[in-house]
Amino acid sequence: MTLKIISAEKIEFEGAVESVTLPGVSGLFQVLKNHAALISALDKGTVTYVAEGETHTREILGGVADIKNNVVSVCLY
Numbered sequence: 141m142t143l144k145i146i147s148a149e150k151i152e153f154e155g156a157v158e159s160v161t162l163p164g165v166s167g168l169f170q171v172l173k174n175h176a177a178l179i180s181a182l183d184k185g186t187v188t189y190v191a192e193g194e195t196h197t198r199e200i201l202g203g204v205a206d207i208k209n210n211v212v213s214v215c216l217y
Contacts, residue, residue: 141173141210143189145198148216152198160212161188162205171205171212178207187214 143160145153160171163185182203189196203216 141171141175141212143191144211144213145187146213146215152216155191157212158190158193160214161186162214163187163200164205171207173210175207175210175212177209178205180205180207182214 141157141160143153143155143157144151158173162169162171162180163183165181165183168185169180182200182205184201185199187198187200200214200216203214206213206215
């Protein structure tokens, strides 16, 4: 699965990941390979993702997540 973290200035991260945990406005949710298509508003919190067996985090103030065809696009405010 591919994760893209995109800010107004640049693509902050793009790469293969095993899982992504996102701070949705209704609470945290996790995305794994073959997740159903989804669009979600994101709240202030932490994006956590596992890439090559290592866990990484990124604090965000909010944004939108688009999940489709094993691509998770996180657009930050």
